[in-house]
Amino acid sequence: MPADSGKKLFVGPRFRRIRQQLGLSQTQIAEGLGISPSYVNLIERNQRPVTAQILLRLAEAYDLDLRDLATADEDRFFAELNEIFSDPLFRQIDLPKQELRDLAELCPGVTHALQRLYAAYTEARRGETMVAAQMADRDEGARFEANPIERVRDLIEANRNYFPELETAAETLRDELNVPAEELYAALSARLREKHSILTRIMPVDVMRETLRRFDRHRRQLLISELIDGPGRAFQLAFQIGLTECAGAIETIIGRAGPLDDAPRRLYRITLANYFAAAAMMPYQPFQAAA
The missing domain is CATH 1.10.260.40 (lambda repressor-like DNA-binding domains)
Incomplete structure (x- = not known):
């Protein structure tokens, strides 16, 4: 003083x-x-x-x-904002440094929100890069399909984006849970725990820096980032249930596609689990009735 x-x-x-x-x-x-x-x-x-x-x-x-x-927080917030807006994504935005300093000083809550949003963006971008790298078979002697995404898209179009086995399984799941939408997350979490011994945990963003979800097979835990909102959390649980309970139906659908390389096979499996999760979140019959 x-x-x-x-x-x-x-x-x-x-x-x-x-x-x-x-x-x-x-x-x-x-x-x-x-x-x-x-x-x-x-x-x-x-x-x-x-x-x-x-x-x-x-x-x-x-x-x-x-x-x-003291000004330490504002200086730190300003440095973090400066780093964020140095990203090539904002290259065409002429943002004066003084405006960033004003934002750091006047609106620390907004600054913190921007940090979380940018962290989620960079994680999504990193994930896309990792998927692309995994799909690109670097072994020149191995056979692979040049564009797994296009191959899976063709398979979905060939089925007219309709997989009755998964629709039925999703409707059966919702009938068994018999809960309104706002209670779906809790019901799905209980089902994973009681039927499959899988514990769901919502983790802070500081822990889940590299992903928005992760399934720990050894500890039987599904870890979900706090950045995901309520419906998104329920979707992730439904996705995990789809992989677990509908594995046979999913493999049957994949088998009908004929020979597939590893990359499109993995992508097709994920796509079908996502299809199941969406159907569980919004079953067709109640949706049709409401429409």
């Missing part, structure tokens, strides 16, 4: 954040500091400075560490 009690500081956004963390209105914190609510409003808008005396009162009245008003 500076020795000069008359020193003035402009820390409006940080002052507002502390007030909100304390759950206080501008009027309430003004009463605690012995100043007017209008002065608090001006402080938070950076139109009036905060003196060292006011900071001392703030620390004493609410038992705060004045280091909470």
